[in-house]
Amino acid sequence: MPLSSLPSPHGIGSLGKEAYLFIDFLKAAGQRYWQILPIGPTGCGDSPYQSFSAFAANPYLIDLDLLLKQGLLTAEEIASARFGEDPARVDYGALYENRIPLLERAARRMGDSAVFRAFCKRNEDWLGDYALFMALKEENGMAPFQHWPSPLRLRNPAALGAAEIRLSARVHLWKVLQFFFFSQWKALADYAHQNGVKIIGDLPIYVSPDSSDLWASPELFQVGGDGRPTEVAGCPPDAFSPTGQLWGNPLYDWDQMGRDGYGWWVRRLEFASQIYDAVRIDHFRGFAGYYAVPADAKDAVGGRWREGPGIGFLWALKEKVPGARVIAENLGFLTEDVYRLLRDSGFPGMKVLQFAFDPRGKSDYLPYRYERNCVVYTGTHDNTTTEDWQYSAPPGEVAYARRYLNVPEGNSLTDAMIRSALGSVADTCIIPMQDYLHLGAQARMNRPGTLGGNWRWRVLKEAITPSLAARMRSLSTLYGRAEA
Numbered sequence: 001m002p003l004s005s006l007p008s009p010h011g012i013g014s015l016g017k018e019a020y021l022f023i024d025f026l027k028a029a030g031q032r033y034w035q036i037l038p039i040g041p042t043g044c045g046d047s048p049y050q051s052f053s054a055f056a057a058n059p060y061l062i063d064l065d066l067l068l069k070q071g072l073l074t075a076e077e078i079a080s081a082r083f084g085e086d087p088a089r090v091d092y093g094a095l096y097e098n099r100i101p102l103l104e105r106a107a108r109r110m111g112d113s114a115v116f117r118a119f120c121k122r123n124e125d126w127l128g129d130y131a132l133f134m135a136l137k138e139e140n141g142m143a144p145f146q147h148w149p150s151p152l153r154l155r156n157p158a159a160l161g162a163a164e165i166r167l168s169a170r171v172h173l174w175k176v177l178q179f180f181f182f183s184q185w186k187a188l189a190d191y192a193h194q195n196g197v198k199i200i201g202d203l204p205i206y207v208s209p210d211s212s213d214l215w216a217s218p219e220l221f222q223v224g225g226d227g228r229p230t231e232v233a234g235c236p237p238d239a240f241s242p243t244g245q246l247w248g249n250p251l252y253d254w255d256q257m258g259r260d261g262y263g264w265w266v267r268r269l270e271f272a273s274q275i276y277d278a279v280r281i282d283h284f285r286g287f288a289g290y291y292a293v294p295a296d297a298k299d300a301v302g303g304r305w306r307e308g309p310g311i312g313f314l315w316a317l318k319e320k321v322p323g324a325r326v327i328a329e330n331l332g333f334l335t336e337d338v339y340r341l342l343r344d345s346g347f348p349g350m351k352v353l354q355f356a357f358d359p360r361g362k363s364d365y366l367p368y369r370y371e372r373n374c375v376v377y378t379g380t381h382d383n384t385t386t387e388d389w390q391y392s393a394p395p396g397e398v399a400y401a402r403r404y405l406n407v408p409e410g411n412s413l414t415d416a417m418i419r420s421a422l423g424s425v426a427d428t429c430i431i432p433m434q435d436y437l438h439l440g441a442q443a444r445m446n447r448p449g450t451l452g453g454n455w456r457w458r459v460l461k462e463a464i465t466p467s468l469a470a471r472m473r474s475l476s477t478l479y480g481r482a483e484a
Contacts (some may be wrong), residue, residue, distance in 0.1 A: 001022070001034060001035070001432070001433045001459075002037040002381070002455075003019065004048075004061065004458070005018055005458045005459055007459060007460065010078065010083050010309075011083025011084040012326055014063040015061060015063045016065050016184075017063075017441065019188055020191055021061075022464065023191055024470075026195075028466065028469040028470075029468070029472035029473050030199060030473035030476045030477060031472065031476065032196060032466065032482075033198050034199050034200065037060065037202060038051065039057045040052070040057065041052065041056055041058045042057065042058055042060070042455070043211075044210065045451045045455075046092045046456075047446075047454065048202075048204075051204070051208075052133065052137075052210065052212060054126075054211065054212060055130065055268070056128075056178055057181040057185070058181070059181065059461070061181065062103060062177065063184055065078070067103075068107045071109070073102065073106050073386045077102060082094055084351070085182075085461060087461075088457070088458050088459075089457070089458060090398070090456045090458060092456075094101060103177055105173075107142065107173050118154070119182065119183075120175055120179075123390070125267060126212075126271075127178060128336065129214040129216035131175045131178075132171050133216070134174040136148065138150055138170060139163075144210040145157075146209075146227075153215075155215070155275055182275070184341070187336055189275065192281075198277035200278045201279060201280070202281060204283075205283040205287075207249065207250065207251060208483070220253045223250065223384060228295065229295045230294075231292040232247045232292070232294075233249040233251055233290065234292075234300035236291050238333070244482075245300055245449055246293055246297065246298075246299055250287055251290065252291055254308065254309040254313070257309070258312070261320065263319065265313070265316075265317060266320045268315060270320075270324075276315055278326070279326055279327070282329050283332070284338070284342065284349070285334060285335075286308055287308045287310065287314065288308050288309055288310065288335070288337040288338045288340075289308050289337060290308050291304070307419060310341065311344045314345045315346075327347065327348055327375050328350070329350055330350060331344050331350060331355075331385070346373075348374050348428070350376075350377060350425075351367075351374050351375070352378075352379060352383070353367075353376065353420060354379045354386065356396040356404075357400040357401040366404070367420055370425050371428050372426065372427050372428045374427065375425050375428040377431070378417045378418060378421050378426070378431055378432065378435050380432070381432075381446050385435060385439050386414045386417050386418075386435045386442050387434075387438045388441040389413075401413055401417075405417065405420055408441075414435055417435070418475065419475065422479040429481060431478050433459060435461055443457050444457065
């Protein structure tokens, strides 16, 4: 259940009242984990996987009513802002136009404090670069940093020093917004822990091509002398896409990263482990081998596989961040080196029931083939809802699912899929809220390979009911995943 998908009167889910009520709901429902999507500032296509920073959080998710209680906003200011008219959809355009100016008022009123200065000190390894990056983006019409004047794009010390002075007020603003978010986040996470709920975060493997991470540390990426990527991430052609997928993310220079023991990744996982109880690392197969496409290519056909950092990288993470709990997103094009890397890492991988029912062979996603050390899902944010899957998936797969799950034609597969996941040997089971609510294709979160219209679904407040909590607790208890 993404934070952005929670109900709220202000256009997008946030860290306020409805998030606390959702934790109450999860406790009543006997749930012990809440998995969310990445919380980074959304960039291209509103995707949380294309963020302006691998460390910063999305200002849109700051709760306005909590700022009202602190005296940093007035009720009239909040009521006069427009964030979209449809409570079931996020209007990112309206948020872009109206959210930051409102938060700016709150930031001006906050003033300085020892707590704020301590926050800046704790996060100095990323916060200053991010805040200056955002201030410069504003100054350059929000253009990608590759289109900035060369002295700024290439981080000329004199140009950066002048910008720090010229944009000091805006740099301060972007720091304050991060302070707002993480202050509210800590209070919410503490409340979740008090109620027996742990939060699973999501770590995208790659950074955005328009990110403070690439801008501030180009030496860690595969870039040329002009600071622009030489090759970018993607996915090779397959049965779903004859030209492959061109993601466009900069690729890591793993040799360079390895020279200091993968310090950037260590800091990233340390940071994530401080704010989440467990973290799902996206595109785990990229650590075994990754698909590299020339940066000027129009599609992914001309890419090639390159060797990833392998088990040495994962051992470094485990040694330096020993308390981190990691879930490996081991989906996609899997080869023996990926299976071996997952086994050697000891991390639990993912099983997705919607992928299980290929009638051509025995899928690793069929429940009887699971090992205990895994996390099972009915579907993910990149799939359609299970309610829609039974109508939109290939007929052979649906027919196989009906035979496997003993669901007669005309009956819904959704509850049977949920029961199969809960009843499996998998150590952990995550069910998307859309599936518990039997929602159709309109509630799909993302359609990979498409730009626009994604990441918008929101649940209606009236859908999260005591009767739903009772049904979820009953199922979880039946399969030994909750106490009666």
